Amino acid sequence: MTTIRDVAKHANVSAATVSRVLNKKGYVSKEAEEAVLTAIKELNFRPNAVARTLYNKSSRMIGLIVPDITNPFFPELARAVEDVALTYGYTVVLCNADGNVEKEHNYIEALKQKYVDGIILTTNQLSFSDEEEVGVPMVALDRIIGSKIPTVVSSNEEGGAAAARHLIENGCRFLAHLRGPKGLATAEDRLSGFRKVVEQSGVANVIVEADFHFEKSEQVTAKLLEHHPTIDGIFASSDVSAAGAIKAATAMGKKVPDDLQVIGFDGIPFGEMLVPSLTTIAQPIYKMGAMAARLLIKLIENKPLERFYYELPTELIKRQTTRRKEENNE
Amino acid sequence: MTTIRDVAKHANVSAATVSRVLNKKGYVSKEAEEAVLTAIKELNFRPNAVARTLYNKSSRMIGLIVPDITNPFFPELARAVEDVALTYGYTVVLCNADGNVEKEHNYIEALKQKYVDGIILTTNQLSFSDEEEVGVPMVALDRIIGSKIPTVVSSNEEGGAAAARHLIENGCRFLAHLRGPKGLATAEDRLSGFRKVVEQSGVANVIVEADFHFEKSEQVTAKLLEHHPTIDGIFASSDVSAAGAIKAATAMGKKVPDDLQVIGFDGIPFGEMLVPSLTTIAQPIYKMGAMAARLLIKLIENKPLERFYYELPTELIKRQTTRRKEENNE
Structure with missing residues (x-):
């Protein structure tokens, strides 16, 4: 393998000069720089990434900590982070922390030990108050961690x-909301928006916990429709939760959307594959991941951020689980 | 930050001795070892992972190259790899190569530069013939790369x-197979198994390409059912492909499973969320990922492998898109 010493010999300069050229640090004469670059090319020299990491305390890696990559919201987020990272020459270390504080802390320690340049964290925990405490640039994705940590949410x-x-405009008179986990900011915010509208309009409503979970949503919907057979609209806090609701309703002989209209939240590809296809509030998942990666790389490169809080708009996607008042309504 | 020198001073030994203890290499007296371990504990010293990487040429990282983490087959695989890696103290670098040979090579080079200890590769390409050529321990997952590279498939x-x-036993008399990409071993093998059975039983059949792709499967199924309205059974080469077939059939007024029975392949969680829920041939996805990770770590640690080829059994999961001959049939 070619070393810095081989390059120095070939270029007729010192190893320290080669190092200065490689790391773009310190003074090097124009001629020496050219000689080094020519030698690098002729010898097909690739500076050792690990040695550079030790020297620069930068590994050109970023850590991505998600609760669970098998939750269908996260693959697209991870893909976006990796795509942007790749463009800037970074690789991505994937960590599944299951929303467990101890696991998150262990991952952060392990990642810091490997000199990752930054971390993107999707967590429900409020265990970090600012960047200083974490000791490495960090961006929060889909969750708010602290005011000094840049945050991307929808x-x-x-x-x-x-x-x-949408449900009320489509004629629903008794709404149910399958809410997400208690204490989770995203779930609380969805509930809060729902509550404001139903209270203003005065339609009957009932709120039950379903944890974004398919089986749980199926079970609570079955009970709900048994107790309240006149429920005619369900807002589920995730698309997976909506699928559970539809499954339960269909099993009880209810027709979607004729007897019961259902709307989800997330906009994952799977909603389109359902029959009938799922009406949903879509988050710009890919954009959120890409923006988090770009913000993190700005932090790493000590570039100024315009803001610390980015809220991207959601979008109503009308499909087949809600009625259309007029066919040309869309 | 505590350094090796601080530990050496505290333990009253040389830095070289501390290094030998940390790396478990070379002779160290019992007393010196104990003094070093005590000093490490008292000073709360954490050996720098990057410096160790440079010394041992091991980063305790493994690379996982997949075509695209947003393809719903791969998140569970990635999760399994990461779970096993974590147990053995390894972290996982995630790479999406889109089945692109150049991207795969670039990732492999970048990963080697970072001294990853090994790579798990899911690829359609036959570009690596053995481990020597890659220059780093490698395991092939869901695809066969070469006879000297350990392989896990179903x-x-x-x-x-x-x-x-299953379709024939359920009374189907005209089968269609939505095959996966040409040249992809997994798709060819599924086709070959299908073909043998239909030829032996003499039922009519037609084979079309659908690339594991939802929209494409929807389109080819619509055409297929238009040309051959008597098709009464579809075997789709992936669950996502089956969802496309069901969507097209439903849009044409066909009832699943009464008019048309559909079976998928993969066993991803999403099949269960469909209404009707999807009958499928399930691969043991998590087991495959976990086994690949365990094989790779054995390779890394120079432990002997029993075999180089592991084929895990698939399983028929009967749900609602195929008929049941008798109710107690399952």
Whole structure:
């Protein structure tokens, strides 16, 4: 393998000069720089990434900590982070922390030990108050961690309001909301948007916990429809939760959307594959991941950020699980 | 930050001795070792992972190259790899290569530069003939790369045969197979299993390409059912492809499973969320990922492998898109 010493010999300069050229640090004469670059090319020299890491305390890696990559919201997010990272020459270390504080801390320690340049964290925990405490640049994705940590979320509250409005405009008179986990900001915000609209319009409503979970949503919907057979609209806090609701309703002989209209939240590809296809409040998942990666790389490169809080708009996607008042309504 | 020198001073030994203890290499007296371990504990010293990487040429990282993490087959695989890696103290670098040979090579080079200890590769390409050529321990997952590279796949051919048998036993008389990409071993094997059974039983059949792709499967199924309205059974080469077929059939007024029975392949969670829920040939996805990770770590640690080829059994999961001959049939 070619070393810095081989390059120095070939270029007729010192190893320290080669190092200065490689790391773009310190003074090097124009001629020496050219000689080094020519030698690098002729010898097909690739500076050892690990040695550079030790020297620069930068590994050109970023850590991505998600609760669970098998939750269908996260693959697209991870893909976006990796795509942007790749463009800037970074690789991505994937960590599944299951929303477990101890696991998150262990991952952060392990990642710092490997000199990752930064971390993107999707967490429900409020264990980090600012960047200083973490000791490495960090961006929060889909969750708010602290005011000094740049955050990318979607407009969950407005999305929850839009879901309720859509059901009411479509004629629903008794709404159920399958809410996400208690204490989770995204779930609370969706609920809050929903609640404001139903209270304003005065339609009957009932709220139950379903944890974004398919089986749980199926179970709570079955009970709900048994107790309240006149429920005619369900807003589920995730697309997977909506699928559970539809499954339960269909099993009880209810027709979607004729007897019961259902709207989800997320906009994952799977919603389109359902029959009938799922009306949903779509988050710009790929954009959120890409923006988090870009913000993190700015932080790493000590570039100024315009803001620390980015809320991207959600969008109502009308498909087949809600009615259309007029065919040319869309 | 505590350094090796601080530990050496505290333990009253040389830095070289501390290094030998940390790396478990070379002779160290019992007393010196104990003094070093005590000093490490008292000073709360954490050996720098990057410096160790440079010394040992091991980063305790493994690279996982997949075509695209947003393809719903791969998140569970990635999760399994990461779970096993974590148990053995390794972290996982995630790479999306889109089945592009150049991207794969670039990733492999970048990963080697970072001294990853090994790579798990899911690829359609036959560009690596053995481990020597890659220069780093490698395991092939879901695809066969070369005879000297340990490989984990599921029994695709037997799975294809089981799908065809199930449809025929359920009374189908005209089968269609939505095959996966040409040249992809997994897709070819599923086709081959299907073909053997239909030829033996003499039922009519037609084979079309659908690339595991939702929209493409929807389109080809619509055409297929238009030309051949008597098709009464479809074997789709992936669950996503099956969802496309069901969507097209439903749009044409066909009832699944009464008019048309459909069986998929993969066993991803999403199949269960469909209404009706999807009958499928399930691969043991998590097991495949976990086994690949365990094999790779054995390779890394120079432990002997029993075999180089592991084919895990697939399983017919009967749900609602195929008929049940008798209710107690399952």
